[in-house]
Amino acid sequence: MLFDKGFLAMGNILFVSGVLLTIGLKPTVQFFTKPKNHKGSIAFGFGFFLVLIGWPALGMMVESYGFIMLFSGFWPTAAVYLQKSPSIGWIFHHPVVTSLITRFRGRRVPV
Template identity: 45%
Template sequence: MLPAITDFQKIGVGLAGFGFVFLFLGVVLLFDKGLLAIGNILFLAGLAFLIGLDRTFRFFFQTHKWRGTAFFLGGIFIVLCGWPMIGMIVECYGFFLLFGGFIPVAINFLMRIPVLGTLLSLPGVSIVVNKLGGGSTSNV
């Protein structure tokens, strides 16, 4: 049986969700630095609430993840300094260095969702999905 979700984790999901919404709006609205800054802060706060402050610190500052952390936090700093497009490029690179190991798991999960799995199995899309997923993914 799974442990119950705490109130802090619920708050963390909400903060991270709002962070993604603000980041999306910041990119859509031609890299608005205010929205991107708020989105970054909300995402980091949501992550800290979701998994805990100590585990968040340990995740970002593992020795094999220093480069990803440097790019991710450096990108946030560049956005806060006023260069949103360059900062988001640097931040996205750091994000993929940090969370790249989760991409195959996320793709396999998305392949099991009824409508989305069908869309991801289309001929042109499945080639990209299989490369990102790290091998052959099947919709069985």
């Protein structure tokens, strides 16, 4: 079997548990219920439901969309962090990559 729904469901549970343990209960609930995150939260939850009922491939695609929608605001911050990293930062100093980073830098999330 290409995808085992038990492992996928466990991964989803561990992901949500990790977010919960990292930032706490109240901030986790606030994050998933923010109006700008509704589309991502619904997609992630529906994808999780699809995995549970036995449609793991479709569920993973829907979850991936929800994950991207939920965490798209963090990508610019992650890019700046990676650019300053001594081990792989040199990749992010390439002109093409630098132009992509500067395009999204205005939407950076404060950390």
